[in-house]
Amino acid sequence: MLLSPSSLSTVVARLRAAGCVFAEDEARLLIETARTPDDLAAMVDRRVAGLPLEYVLGWAEFCGLRVAVDPGVFVPRRRTEFLVRRAAALARPGAVVVDLCCGSGALGAALATMLGAAEPYTAAVDPAGAPACGVDRVEVHAADVDPAAVACARRNLAAVGGRAYEGDLYDPLPATLRGRVDVLLANVPYVPTEEVALLPAEARDHELRVALDGGADGLDVLRRVTAEARDWLAPGGVLLSETSDRQVPAALEALARGGLSAEVAACEETDATVVIGRLEAAG
Structure with missing residues (x-):
C-alpha cells in the first residue's frame, strides 16, 4: 500500500512516541502488510497499545521465512x-x-x-x-x-x-x-x-x-x-x-x-x- 511522505512520517512518529526503537522499520512492515488505509490505522493502534509487532502483522520473519504467528x-x-x-x-x-x-x-x-x-x-x-x-x-x-x-x-x-x-x-x-x-x-x-x-x-x-x-x-x-x-x-x-x-x-x-x-x-x-x-x- 502506498502512502504519501507526510502520512508515512505520521506513522513513524506515532510508533516512536510509543517507544518503538525501530519505528521506521516497523512502519515499513505495517504499510507493506496493510490492505487499506483503515487497516493500517487499526494496525498502528494495536502496535501503539503495546501488542507485539508479530501479532499485529500476523507473521514473524525466521530463517528467511514469513512464519504465521497468531x-x-x-x-x-x-x-x-x-x-x-x-x-x-x-x-x-x-x-x-x-x-x-x-x-x-x-x-x-x-x-x-x-x-x-x-x-x-x-x-x-x-x-x-x-x-x-x-x-x-x-x-x-x-x-x-x-x-x-x-x-x-x-x-x-x-x-x-x-x-x-x-x-x-x-x-x-x-x-x-x-x-x-x-x-x-x-x-x-x-x-x-x-x-x-x-x-x-x-x-x-x-x-x-x-x-x-x-x-x-x-x-x-x-x-x-x-x-x-x-x-x-x-x-x-x-x-x-x-x-x-x-x-x-x-x-x-x-x-x-x-x-x-x-x-x-x-x-x-x-x-x-x-x-x-x-x-x-x-x-
Missing part, C-alpha cells in the same frame, strides 16, 4: 536461527525431524526448507500453498500443549508437508516414530520461574507462561525431554536445545543422564547457546 503463540526468536543452522549441518538427506514444544512450528518449517525446499515459502500469505519442490524428502512432525500453537503450526508446516499434534512432549507423537528420529528439535522453555517477571513486557504480557517458564532452574522441561530421547532417536540421531550460558553444565548433565553424548555450540553474534546430544550408533 496472538498468544510463542514468537520465534532470531537467536534460535542458530539452532536451526546447527541442526541443518548435522542432518542427513531425507531426515525424520521432530519439533517438540513447537509453538508456531517455525523451527520444523525452517529446517525442512533448508534440507529440502527449492524456494522459501510464505505461510502467512498462502497457508494452503503447495509444498515446495523436493520437500517430501524430509519428514517433519511437531507437538505442543497449546491448542492455538498447534493450529498455527499446522498452517506453517502444511507448506513443507509436515504434521503437528496437540499434547505433552512425546505423548501425541505417532508410535511409529520411535527409534526413527534423526533430528529432535527441543526449543523448550528455559527461563527460571523467578525470572519470568523480568522478561520484556512483550513476552511476559502476551505469550503463554507455559512457553516461557522452565521451572526452578529453567531446565525442568529439558530434563523430561532428555529422559525419553533415547526411545525416539535413531542411531546417530541428535537432539538440539537452546539454553543460556550459565545453564550449560546442568544441561549437558541432563543429556548425559539420558544416555546421549553431549556437546555445546555457541554463536557470539546472536548470543545463542545450543546443547547437542547424540545417540551413538552401536558398535
Whole structure:
C-alpha cells in the first residue's frame, strides 16, 4: 500500500512516541502488510497499545521465512536461527525431524526448507500453498500443549508437508516414530520461574507462561525431554536445545543422564547457546 511522505512520517512518529526503537522499520512492515488505509490505522493502534509487532502483522520473519504467528503463540526468536543452522549441518538427506514444544512450528518449517525446499515459502500469505519442490524428502512432525500453537503450526508446516499434534512432549507423537528420529528439535522453555517477571513486557504480557517458564532452574522441561530421547532417536540421531550460558553444565548433565553424548555450540553474534546430544550408533 502506498502512502504519501507526510502520512508515512505520521506513522513513524506515532510508533516512536510509543517507544518503538525501530519505528521506521516497523512502519515499513505495517504499510507493506496493510490492505487499506483503515487497516493500517487499526494496525498502528494495536502496535501503539503495546501488542507485539508479530501479532499485529500476523507473521514473524525466521530463517528467511514469513512464519504465521497468531496472538498468544510463542514468537520465534532470531537467536534460535542458530539452532536451526546447527541442526541443518548435522542432518542427513531425507531426515525424520521432530519439533517438540513447537509453538508456531517455525523451527520444523525452517529446517525442512533448508534440507529440502527449492524456494522459501510464505505461510502467512498462502497457508494452503503447495509444498515446495523436493520437500517430501524430509519428514517433519511437531507437538505442543497449546491448542492455538498447534493450529498455527499446522498452517506453517502444511507448506513443507509436515504434521503437528496437540499434547505433552512425546505423548501425541505417532508410535511409529520411535527409534526413527534423526533430528529432535527441543526449543523448550528455559527461563527460571523467578525470572519470568523480568522478561520484556512483550513476552511476559502476551505469550503463554507455559512457553516461557522452565521451572526452578529453567531446565525442568529439558530434563523430561532428555529422559525419553533415547526411545525416539535413531542411531546417530541428535537432539538440539537452546539454553543460556550459565545453564550449560546442568544441561549437558541432563543429556548425559539420558544416555546421549553431549556437546555445546555457541554463536557470539546472536548470543545463542545450543546443547547437542547424540545417540551413538552401536558398535
